[in-house]
Amino acid sequence: MFAVAKNPYALPFNFTCFNLGSFQPGHPRVSVPEMDLIPKLGKLFFVSQQNNKTNQAVELTDSDDGFDVVSAGNQGQPDHLVIMVNGIIGSASDWGYAAKQFVKMLPDKVIVHCSECNSSTLTFDGVDRMGERLAEEVLEVAKLWPHVSKISFVAHSLGGLVARYAIGKLYGNHPEGRIAGLKPFNFITVATPHLGSRGHKQLPLLCGVPFLERSASQTAHWIAGRSGKHLFLTDNDDGELPLLIRMVNDSKDIKFISALGSFKRRVAYANAHYDHMVGWETSSIRRQHELPNSNLLSENEKYPHIVYVERDQREAGKTVPNGTPASVSPDDYEETMIRGLTQKPWERVDVSFHNSTQRYIAHSTIQASILIQIKRML
Numbered sequence: 619m620f621a622v623a624k625n626p627y628a629l630p631f632n633f634t635c636f637n638l639g640s641f642q643p644g645h646p647r648v649s650v651p652e653m654d655l656i657p658k659l660g661k662l663f664f665v666s667q668q669n670n671k672t673n674q675a676v677e678l679t680d681s682d683d684g685f686d687v688v689s690a691g692n693q694g695q696p697d698h699l700v701i702m703v704n705g706i707i708g709s710a711s712d713w714g715y716a717a718k719q720f721v722k723m724l725p726d727k728v729i730v731h732c733s734e735c736n737s738s739t740l741t742f743d744g745v746d747r748m749g750e751r752l753a754e755e756v757l758e759v760a761k762l763w764p765h766v767s768k769i770s771f772v773a774h775s776l777g778g779l780v781a782r783y784a785i786g787k788l789y790g791n792h793p794e795g796r797i798a799g800l801k802p803f804n805f806i807t808v809a810t811p812h813l814g815s816r817g818h819k820q821l822p823l824l825c826g827v828p829f830l831e832r833s834a835s836q837t838a839h840w841i842a843g844r845s846g847k848h849l850f851l852t853d854n855d856d857g858e859l860p861l862l863i864r865m866v867n868d869s870k871d872i873k874f875i876s877a878l879g880s881f882k883r884r885v886a887y888a889n890a891h892y893d894h895m896v897g898w899e900t901s902s903i904r905r906q907h908e909l910p911n912s913n914l915l916s917e918n919e920k921y922p923h924i925v926y927v928e929r930d931q932r933e934a935g936k937t938v939p940n941g942t943p944a945s946v947s948p949d950d951y952e953e954t955m956i957r958g959l960t961q962k963p964w965e966r967v968d969v970s971f972h973n974s975t976q977r978y979i980a981h982s983t984i985q986a987s988i989l990i991q992i993k994r995m996l
Contacts, residue, residue, distance in 0.1 A: 686730065686732075686759070695765045696725075696766070697727070697765060698728045698766065698803070699800065700728050700731070700996065701731050702716065703771065703774065703777035704732075704736070704737065705773075705775025706776040707739075709734070709737035709738060710732035712985065713732045713774070716730075717730040720996070724996055729763055735754070735755040736780060741776060742844060742846070743843065743845065744843070745848045748783070749779075749786075750784075752780055752784035753787040753798075756798050757788070760800060769797050770802075770804035770881075772808070773808065774808045774810070774985055775811070775896060776811070776849070778807030782865060782874065783865065785805070785878065785880075786865070788877070789876060790873055790877075797877065802882065803995075804882065805878065805883070806992060807887065807901075808984055809888060809895070810896070812900055813862075813899065813903065814860075814951070815850055816835055820896070820897040822893060835852055836852075838850045848860070849862075859945070862955060863946055866955050866959050875959075875961055875962065878959075879961070883965065885967060885995070886964055886967070887969060887988055889969055892977040905952075910926045910968065921988075923984075924967060924968070926966075927965070928968075971983055
């Protein structure tokens with residue numbers, strides 16, 4: 619495998635070789651005697667030339683924030699582009715390990731791109747601005763791989779909302795059921811606050827204390843900027859409804875729900891316990907009474923952290939108006955989002971790290987724990 623940058627130079631692949639035993643000062647030595655050195659946007663990428671059948675991905679010697687991971691040892695061309703999106707205060711490196719594991723497991727099938735356009739404090743810019751940037755990035759990446767025909771998204775935390783906005787923009791450019799000109803396959807969110815973080819224990823670290831939840835809604839923008847307003851549904855741009863409410867239906871300019879419905883499969887992974895950042899309801903798009911009873915949760919022998927799977931569930935017997943209504947009471951925000959999002963069937967996968975030493979950082983741990991299960995979807 620090898621890592622390549624988002625915008626490679628138009629140079630022959632094997633244009634020079636270096637012995638890394640005498641590489642530039644300040645960079646760690648790499649225990650591979652001969653490798654190709656490829657400059658990409660000021661970063662250094664290395665591809666092993668020891669054995670064409672066993673090419674391995676080698677980490678960048680400097681900090682890497684955005685890259686594609688593809689297999690260099692297969693004879694065919696992967697036709698499935700997987701976009702991985704980080705959450706708040708995150709970066710492309712958050713998905714670096716997962717990207718390499720996906721390509722190792724599916725070397726002839728996937729190209730994995732770890733999004734780099736929304737990192738660090740840029741994640742405070744708001745779901746819409748971040749979504750615009752992600753849409754532009756996906757279009758650029760798709761151009762680099764003209765043989766690719768399919769696209770999937772895997773997004774963590776806030777990144778799931780950003781990805782939902784981006785696909786709406788990308789679908790608008792390709793109304794024939796395509797996302798960035800590609801056939802949409804899987805839309806996978808991991809611990810994403812689909813219903814926002816407002817009240818009802820949606821931000822578990824506040825312990826469901828009403829005073830703390832009200833205070834958080836009023837002050838979130840001080841900590842997380844525009845993104846905080848979106849998460850707590852306090853944005854009121856030009857007198858419009860909060861963005862997350864508008865994103866559960868098609869609008870005049872952006873086909874949010876049509877884009878989501880174009881994917882062959884939608885999956886919401888949610889932490890049933892120990893996630894202090896994103897509540898179980900909001901990440902699994904359920905009402906409180908719809909959460910599985912604790913006695914129904916059981917470990918999966920094949921995937922030990924998977925405790926419950928609910929397949930392809932959508933709202934039954936309820937009609938949703940075409941388009942978001944002009945006004946919605948704050949008391950009805952959550953119900954409006956659930957009914958809007960479940961116009962399309964979702965598979966819910968509940969995860970628990972109850973017996974793991976990593977349980978208290980479940981919000982991050984879930985990223986790595988679901989790799990093998992996601993593999994079967996790609």
